[in-house]
Amino acid sequence: MTRFSALLALCAGALTTNVVASPTVIRESLVTLPLARRLNATGVRNIVARDQARAKVLKTRGNVGNSKTGPIDDPLDDVVVSYTVDVKVGTPPITYTLIVDTGSSNTWVGANQSYVATNSSVDTGDSVFVEYGSGGFVGEEYTDTVAVGKLTIANQSIGGAYLAYGFSGVDGILGLGPTDLTNGTTSGGGTVPTVLDNAVTLGVVKEKTLGISFEPSTGDGTASNGELTFGGTDSTKFTGKLDYVPFTSTSPASEYVGIDQSITYGSGGQTILASTAGIVDTGTTLIMIASDAFSTYTKATGGTADKATGLLKITQEQYNNLQSLFFHIGKNTFELTPNAQIWPRALNTAIGGQDGNIYLVVADVGSNSGSGLDFINGFTFLQRFYHAVDYAGGRAGFATTSFTHASTN
């Protein structure tokens, strides 16, 4: 990839104009919208390398836009699986399909369909640049009317990419992470309000809270099987109690939706990962754990590295003996069953694997524990547990769902 920073330097920055409108009188308790799970079987290859590249950038930047990691020399593989939402931008509105990402906070379009300026578009005069490790974009920052479900926000900051890489079959990202991640992403400097920020400022939702429901699905193509809630949580999507833990104070996990957790294996309680900081991230596919923890997990499961997919592969006999992984978060323990630890077998070939093989979704984050970001609970985790992010309260919630113990893979 070329030097984005050089491109950025060429763009003179005017003052940002992302001024938030005076509060409207409309008050809804919640805004709920469907998420689609997309799988692109042609985009492929090595989801482990993709997730590791993302993890590396997450760990080193702390702040997306101020990334000093430099340009990416090897553009990575496209996103194989992603959760997306349809967002309407402009007047008259144009529908864009955006990845739902709690690990980043800028909202932008143009990866496939270009951003089209309409009556409500205002060019801020700023350029915008975000690098994700698994992809990136550079573009112009606008304010525009953005509608997500029944939530309509005038003057939402939004990027219009003129160069994007690492994305296929999607138009961009709906950034749902902490606002500070936008700091320095535009040439104007400072932060830009996220869609969730504006929803709260406008009084459309009361709380700066997200509820995320992903469900396992084994079909190819696109399946509408998730739900995103702004302003609260949807108790019909989980079983039992939704319990919260405070965000971690350990950096760099604390820059994201960071928590402390430990992981044990089996009924004997073998420690895989001692209590440490990491993040929950809808933009990561796998469950990534520190290299030393991964080595312990590899021995415990008997898995062997599979070149084609990058994942651990186990035999049928090893699968029969596979035990649950236990995620200890706060006072609760969340059980990831053997079935939840394997990649959906119907989708083996979609990630470069072979029919009939059994692959594990737990992978190596790429560095030893003690990094301040020792695990990433990606969507293979979130397909089994409901997740809430309460930004105002500084806490993350988890609950079991009807899929926690289901055999879907």
Ligand SMILES: *[C@@H]1O[C@H](CO)[C@@H](O)[C@H](O)[C@H]1NC(C)=O
């Ligand atoms: C959005 O900002 C523009 C100025 O950039 C202003 O004219 C317009 O009234 C604002 N819209 C709303 C709904 O506040």
Ligand SMILES: *[C@@H]1O[C@H](CO)[C@@H](O)[C@H](O)[C@H]1NC(C)=O
């Ligand atoms: C917006 O612009 C288009 C032309 O591009 C025009 O047809 C339309 O009436 C304008 N107004 C609204 C509210 O869409």
Ligand SMILES: *[C@@H]1O[C@H](CO)[C@@H](O)[C@H](O)[C@H]1NC(C)=O
């Ligand atoms: C799938 O990925 C390929 C390769 O990146 C891309 O050309 C194609 O448009 C994508 N198709 C869909 C349906 O997303």
Ligand SMILES: *[C@@H]1O[C@H](CO)[C@@H](O)[C@H](O)[C@H]1NC(C)=O
């Ligand atoms: C990409 O955008 C074009 C329109 O610009 C659309 O026809 C096509 O279906 C889109 N591709 C995907 C994979 O969404």
Ligand SMILES: *[C@@H]1O[C@H](CO)[C@@H](O)[C@H](O)[C@H]1NC(C)=O
């Ligand atoms: C944004 O980044 C600048 C420069 O790194 C820093 O001085 C400032 O405190 C940051 N602001 C926020 C809100 O994080």
